Amino acid sequence: MKKNYFIAFEGIDGSGKSTQARLLSEKLKKEGFKIYSTFEPTDSPIGSVIKNIFRHRIEADHRTIAGLYVADRLDHLLNKTNGILKKMEEGYTVITDRYYFSSYAYQGTHMSLDWVIQANSLSAELLRPDLNIFIDVSPEVSMQRLSEGRDMIQLYESLENLHNVRAKYFEAFDKQKDDEKIFIVDGNRSFEAIFDDVWHKVYPMLKPHRASPNPSREGL
Numbered sequence: 001m002k003k004n005y006f007i008a009f010e011g012i013d014g015s016g017k018s019t020q021a022r023l024l025s026e027k028l029k030k031e032g033f034k035i036y037s038t039f040e041p042t043d044s045p046i047g048s049v050i051k052n053i054f055r056h057r058i059e060a061d062h063r064t065i066a067g068l069y070v071a072d073r074l075d076h077l078l079n080k081t082n083g084i085l086k087k088m089e090e091g092y093t094v095i096t097d098r099y100y101f102s103s104y105a106y107q108g109t110h111m112s113l114d115w116v117i118q119a120n121s122l123s124a125e126l127l128r129p130d131l132n133i134f135i136d137v138s139p140e141v142s143m144q145r146l147s148e149g150r151d152m153i154q155l156y157e158s159l160e161n162l163h164n165v166r167a168k169y170f171e172a173f174d175k176q177k178d179d180e181k182i183f184i185v186d187g188n189r190s191f192e193a194i195f196d197d198v199w200h201k202v203y204p205m206l207k208p209h210r211a212s213p214n215p216s217r218e219g220l
């Protein structure tokens with residue numbers, strides 16, 4: 001029987017993915033689950049190249065960026081030290097802030113979506129998320145959050161682009177609906193309301209596989 005799970009958070013920039021991924025990891029850990037939290041682009045040398053492109057330190061064509069994401073994702077999966085597959089083998093439930101749907105949505109706004117899906121097919125064969133959680137916010141809300149919380153407006157973060165990316169996410173979900181489990185959450189709400197939906201989706205899936213009793217209840 002399956003013991004551990006792979007969950008990917010998706011959404012446009014500023015949707016609250018990393019916040020919700022963190023809340024979920026923390027609560028699952030408290031419940032006694034073995035959790036490994038991770039993100040893309042990674043901190044690997046390949047991920048660093050991607051980040052330097054966003055910081056305008058390196059110039060690259062969108063097709064090159066798409067290729068770099070494919071490579072970064074494969075390393076994210078296959079890295080022998082801290083790769084997702086290794087962590088899964090070690091019994092961790094892995095929660096990632098972004099996975100291949102991010103490529104479908106972001107690179108898909110600049111080039112053929114089918115090409116991007118095909119280019120990521122090896123990652124999909126290696127490991128499909130048990131659940132893709134899409135935090136859906138309006139681009140206006142996300143821009144507002146980003147302008148309050150961050151000083152670095154990245155290459156992708158213009159309002160028009162966020163509209164395009166959100167639309168591309170939905171196009172990709174429709175294309176992949178037979179192969180992927182997708183849970184869409186209304187992200188235009190409070191942290192707590194969003195997390196409540198996330199928790200009620202994830203916990204029943206994981207609960208039968210809890211490794212140890214709830215530590216917070218021990219000794220009661």
Ligand code: ADP
Pocket residue numbers: 011012013014015016017018019020145146148149150187188189190191192194
């Ligand atoms: P993402 O990882 O999707 O880019 P973050 O989780 O980093 O988004 O959130 C972006 C900003 O919005 C942060 O400053 C965060 O504190 C804030 N934020 C996240 N979720 C909410 C929410 N539900 N309501 C208000 N602000 C939020």
